[in-house]
Amino acid sequence: EIVLTQSPVTLSLSPGERATLSCRASQSVRSFLAWYQHKPGQAPRLLIYDASNRATGIPARFSGSGSGADFTLTISSLEPEDFAVYYCQQRSKWPLTFGGGTKVEIK
Amino acid sequence: EVQLVESGGGLVQPGGSLRLSCAASGFIFSNYWMTWVRQAPGKGLEWVAKIKQDGSEKYYVDSVKGRFTISRDNAKYSLYLQMSSLRAEDTAMYYCARDRIQLWSDWFDPWGQGTLVTVSS
Numbered sequence: 001e002i003v004l005t006q007s008p009v010t011l012s013l014s015p016g017e018r019a020t021l022s023c024r025a026s027q028s029v030r031s032f033l034a035w036y037q038h039k040p041g042q043a044p045r046l047l048i049y050d051a052s053n054r055a056t057g058i059p060a061r062f063s064g065s066g067s068g069a070d071f072t073l074t075i076s077s078l079e080p081e082d083f084a085v086y087y088c089q090q091r092s093k094w095p096l097t098f099g100g101g102t103k104v105e106i107k
Numbered sequence: 108e109v110q111l112v113e114s115g116g117g118l119v120q121p122g123g124s125l126r127l128s129c130a131a132s133g134f135i136f137s138n139y140w141m142t143w144v145r146q147a148p149g150k151g152l153e154w155v156a157k158i159k160q161d162g163s164e165k166y167y168v169d170s171v172k173g174r175f176t177i178s179r180d181n182a183k184y185s186l187y188l189q190m191s192s193l194r195a196e197d198t199a200m201y202y203c204a205r206d207r208i209q210l211w212s213d214w215f216d217p218w219g220q221g222t223l224v225t226v227s228s
């Protein structure tokens with residue numbers, strides 16, 4: 001199975017700062033990678049699919065890039081509601097797998 | 108508004124059974140693949156099972172094959188997960204999720220808020 005490794009595990013930033021999250025795959029997943037946001041007690045939310053496409057209703061401050069085995073989620077300027085856990089997911093090869101998550105916390 | 112609401116979670120003894128349900132609304136349920144994803148305490152997300160629009164194809168992660176069965180009732184706008192021979196490692200929040208688009212997608216949008224399953228004696 002494809003293992004997705006996310007880094008850092010925790011990212012401590014202030015509102016208004018730029019967040020850069022990494023997801024590295026154990027083998028190429030081409031562009032078949034998505035990012036989700038998950039807040040405690042809430043449903044996870046799809047942010048980015050196919051590496052760089054924003055899902056419906058997702059603000060432009062969220063952007064995704066990368067291909068092959070290295071991917072990045074960037075939040076250009078953190079809003080208070082952006083502090084959450086972020087997961088990457090691949091669909092290049094079954095079983096579908098998720099990364100371990102990056103927690104973006106308020107500094 | 109598109110909505111998914113899970114139910115049926117609870118405390119069950121090892122070796123026991125439980126049936127989870129997911130009630131869908133706000134979209135044509137029969138047009139979409141549906142999925143179950145779980146999250147063990149303190150862990151990341153794990154895809155569990157997926158079912159085709161008409162129920163004719165079903166896929167499972169290896170760790171639940173032979174123990175879990177995914178099904179759906181399109182007339183009732185409902186998705187199910189029948190879990191048997193439960194183990195402590197099945198303890199998790201279970202989420203149902205819809206494929207993002209009507210064709211096979213494997214991107215999940217939206218998700219429900221989850222139902223908690225605890226396997227313990």
